[in-house]
Amino acid sequence: MKDELITLKSISKSFGDKLILDDLNLTIHENEFVTLLGPSGCGKSTTLRIIGGFESPDKGSVIFEGRDITNLPPNKRQLNMVFQNYALFTHMSVAENIAFGLRIGKKPKDYIEDKIRYALKLVNLEGYERRSPSTLSGGQQQRIAIARAIVNEPKVLLLDEPLGALDLKLRQDMQYELIRLKNELGITFIYVTHDQQEALTMSDKIVVMNQGYIQQEGTPEQIYNEPENAFVADFIGDSNLFPAVMIHDRLVAIDGNHFDCVDEGFGVNTPVDIVIRPEDVEIVPPARGTVTGVVTDVIFKGVHYEMCIDVQGREWVCQSTVAHAVNEEVGIRVDPFNIQVMKKPESEDEEAAGINE
Amino acid sequence: MSKTSKHTAMLGLPYYAWAIVFIIVPLFMVVYYGLTDKTGAFTLDNVMAIAHPAHAKALWTSLVLSLESTAVCLLLAYPLCLVLARSGKSSNSFLVLFLIVPMWMNFLLRTYAWQSILEKTGIINTALAALHLPPQHLINTKGGIILGMVYDFLPFMILPIYNALAKIDRNVIHAAHDLGADDLQTFLRVILPLSMPGVISGITMVFIPGMTTFVISALLGGGKILLIGNVIEQEFTLAYDWNMGSGLSLVLLVFIVINIVIQMLTDKDGEGVL
Numbered sequence: 001m002k003d004e005l006i007t008l009k010s011i012s013k014s015f016g017d018k019l020i021l022d023d024l025n026l027t028i029h030e031n032e033f034v035t036l037l038g039p040s041g042c043g044k045s046t047t048l049r050i051i052g053g054f055e056s057p058d059k060g061s062v063i064f065e066g067r068d069i070t071n072l073p074p075n076k077r078q079l080n081m082v083f084q085n086y087a088l089f090t091h092m093s094v095a096e097n098i099a100f101g102l103r104i105g106k107k108p109k110d111y112i113e114d115k116i117r118y119a120l121k122l123v124n125l126e127g128y129e130r131r132s133p134s135t136l137s138g139g140q141q142q143r144i145a146i147a148r149a150i151v152n153e154p155k156v157l158l159l160d161e162p163l164g165a166l167d168l169k170l171r172q173d174m175q176y177e178l179i180r181l182k183n184e185l186g187i188t189f190i191y192v193t194h195d196q197q198e199a200l201t202m203s204d205k206i207v208v209m210n211q212g213y214i215q216q217e218g219t220p221e222q223i224y225n226e227p228e229n230a231f232v233a234d235f236i237g238d239s240n241l242f243p244a245v246m247i248h249d250r251l252v253a254i255d256g257n258h259f260d261c262v263d264e265g266f267g268v269n270t271p272v273d274i275v276i277r278p279e280d281v282e283i284v285p286p287a288r289g290t291v292t293g294v295v296t297d298v299i300f301k302g303v304h305y306e307m308c309i310d311v312q313g314r315e316w317v318c319q320s321t322v323a324h325a326v327n328e329e330v331g332i333r334v335d336p337f338n339i340q341v342m343k344k345p346e347s348e349d350e351e352a353a354g355i356n357e
Numbered sequence: 358m359s360k361t362s363k364h365t366a367m368l369g370l371p372y373y374a375w376a377i378v379f380i381i382v383p384l385f386m387v388v389y390y391g392l393t394d395k396t397g398a399f400t401l402d403n404v405m406a407i408a409h410p411a412h413a414k415a416l417w418t419s420l421v422l423s424l425e426s427t428a429v430c431l432l433l434a435y436p437l438c439l440v441l442a443r444s445g446k447s448s449n450s451f452l453v454l455f456l457i458v459p460m461w462m463n464f465l466l467r468t469y470a471w472q473s474i475l476e477k478t479g480i481i482n483t484a485l486a487a488l489h490l491p492p493q494h495l496i497n498t499k500g501g502i503i504l505g506m507v508y509d510f511l512p513f514m515i516l517p518i519y520n521a522l523a524k525i526d527r528n529v530i531h532a533a534h535d536l537g538a539d540d541l542q543t544f545l546r547v548i549l550p551l552s553m554p555g556v557i558s559g560i561t562m563v564f565i566p567g568m569t570t571f572v573i574s575a576l577l578g579g580g581k582i583l584l585i586g587n588v589i590e591q592e593f594t595l596a597y598d599w600n601m602g603s604g605l606s607l608v609l610l611v612f613i614v615i616n617i618v619i620q621m622l623t624d625k626d627g628e629g630v631l
Binding site for chain 2: 052053054073074075080081083084085087088089090091100101104105148149152
């Protein structure tokens, strides 16, 4: 296990009457790419701003390398932030923007010039020193914002939806750039986004948040393959999220149809939620299916077809490289280990808090 | 040019007509009168008359007083705007409104009000007498004129500066802090430079009316302190020498043009203009 770098202890924060974060605990390790993922208003940006020092928590503390920095102003923290709208200094050139933190830190002139050159090379914008930020494209401005932050050699780089304003192609390129940067710099990235694809692509660890609570922490694979509750399952990727009944260990009933699964310990005849990813739904001839249904919709998605199949009034979404015609009767089967069983939340509070806390 | 844009351009016609009749033509008349004598012959005497000691002194007094008024307005307005723009509360727009309400009152009325406050038997001296304190000589002083100018022109300084400051993205200020700058460094290196268009605009909008005013100096200077505006006014209304009045106006125009050019050079995007 790597060393703990940042620990958030029992952080609570309200704006007016609205509770944004409620007793949040989170540990971030050295050299991790951590993504705070969730819908807007889930508290992910507030968490980042508390780490950066732009908001102070109502309760709880922020520990950085074993030291309590809860009341330390942003200019005294060894971390730098890349803002959503870049927040470049429009009255300065690109070089002056990058040099800002170094000049404040009274670094020698030669050192500053070397750093500017190094940073521009790192973000692939060599020769842009004298340009004005307003003449650059969104993607270029974002790179300058990153260069401006990393020349200060922060231990942690905070990124607040940095790719939100870029178009799809550029966003994908920048994702690879960020992964490369993180590996070259060897520092911790804390990244905030509402885009699950971005989170799955780049992160070492994903923290899924909703309504001020952490829903699940884990590697992208864990989050995708083993969502701990219905919120995470629904938020990450496409999924078939159904209510079901656990008949006994390793057997679950969906709308009365029995499916083998691999989960144990939920009890006998217990209501549960189950998740089946669309790519895990196998379409087979009707005679071989665990259940049968009728194709109602077929959409071509490029790599595969996405089909909606009506099974006794419930819609199953499935992805396959083979298209089936609308109104065709098909069989459906699912491998036991592709059925993810989750305990049903007993109350709305529990649902918000995440069932495994 | 497309048909639509032709039609759109036509919407400006009433203004063009207005501008020609009431701005362009009078300006040419001032130039014509200023560069001719009473017989209509070309001469530079009216313009050169600025060198006359009385005229030069009035121009110098105008320059000094309006610069001083501009400086006072700037020193009063900037900190206030900083507080208003940085606290970012919705009540601020009400406060700004409150500050510009005096602008809606008649300009002459406001100046007359100051006259009755400052004069020898005015409100301040009456109050001082009631307290058995010696009367103060307030009216007919340079200080009185500056006070009048500041009171009348302060809103023109506040609005562009407030606009420029309110437009600065909070994240830009956060970014400066994030990069290690303390409050003073953030102000000097980020906030002040970004608000300069508003400052220049405010300076122009106070300096030019200060430079050209004759009402404030007439009412609060009591005719003893002559500004270039008073001299020009007297040439027109007392001496009936339109040529001399126009010639001196052309000199004044030079100062205004210089100021506007400076503003245009520093504010290419037209950001600070109201």
